[in-house]
Amino acid sequence: MQVDDLPACESITRAAYFEVDRATFQRSWPDPEPRSEAGRTDWLAKSRHKLATDPGGCWVAEEDGVVVGLATSLRRELMWILCSFAVAPEAQGRGLGTLLLEAATRYGAGCLRGMFVASQDQGALHRYRKAGFDLHPQMVLWGPVSRQVLPVVPHVREGTAADRELCDSLDRRTRGAAHGADHALLAEQFRLIVMDHSTGQGYAYVSRSGGVQCLAADSRKAARELLWESLAASDPAxxxxIPRVTSANQWALDVATAARLGIHTRNFLATRHLKPPAPYIPHSTFL
Known part of the structure; x- marks a missing residue:
């Protein structure tokens, strides 16, 4: 994959992921929409970051000089992570997906563990299972948050670049590998909040609309407090x-119940030689 391939890759993933969302969304939710212009900008920034840190893990498939599929992956210490994987609809059924996944998987040779978020696309799920990945159903917590249910959260503060070592330490304790260079990009796209106290340690990246996009903590209590703080950033209207919650993280369901959020199943966490991390909520791309 080259930088010049990124616009075509973004277009393929935007269309492919939207089709899966349309086929699988809950009727009680708003209708899914294609990736927004802001989302497109974020996707391109993440992809340029992946090309800079892990060029050997980023692949495209071409037919007659046109990009028709892609797979991007990262190595973080001894963890292999599949970030993006899609084939254009008109090019499916020709074995390109298998070839792309094999190329990305070879980049993880020597890694002890593997992890990624999988959509509910049935063909892809079968391919992942054949490749030796365990599939763990994920949940999404969804709904408006009343100000009346928000507790007072002590010991949570704004994070800075000086907290990167703490964040990496928590990553290793929960998921077995640090995010490393990914923290710089995550901090650009989200608000970082941190707990570093005798009662617990943790961090969370909070999205613009509230709710966490990545969270790691050394205890369920610290994780709950960080999640509550992220909900306080939301608009009550x-x-x-909060996506990508596995059953290993029941503490998040306790917060959802207290906040009166809906609990729905959506997508899977695919892991190899790794139990679902906890207390932990992975990022969609960098996990």
Whole structure:
């Protein structure tokens, strides 16, 4: 993959992921929409970051000089992460997906563990299972948050670049590998909040609309407090979304119940030689 391939890759993933969302969304949710212009900008920034840190893990498939599929992956210490994987609809059924996944998987040779978020696309799920990945159903917590249910959260503060070592330490304790260079980009796209106290340690990246996009903590208590703080950043008139919660993280369901959020199943966490991390909520791309 080259930088010049990124606009075509963004277009393929935007269309492919939207089709899966349309086929699988809950009827009680708002209708899914294609990736927004802001989302497109974020996707391109993440992809340029991946090309800079892990060029050997980023692949495209071409037919007659046109990009028709892609797979991007990262190595973080001894963890392999599949970030993006899609084939244009008109090019499916020709074995390109298998070839792309094999190329990305070879980049993880020597890694002890693997992890990524999988959509509910049935063909892809079968391919991942054949490749030796365990599939763990994920949940999304969704709904408006009343100010009346928000507790007072002590010991949570704004994070800075000086907290990167703490964040990496928590990453290793929960998921077995640090995010490393990914923290710089995450901090550009989200608000970082941190707990570093005798009662617990943790961090969370909070999205613009509230709710976490990545969270790691050394205890369920610290994780709950960080999640509550992220909910406080939401607009009470606008539903907040906390995706990618596995059953290993029941503490997040306790917060959802207290906040009166809906609990729905959506997508899977695919892991190899790794139990679902906890207390932990992975990022969609960098996990």
């Amino acid at each position: 606008t539903p907040v979304e």
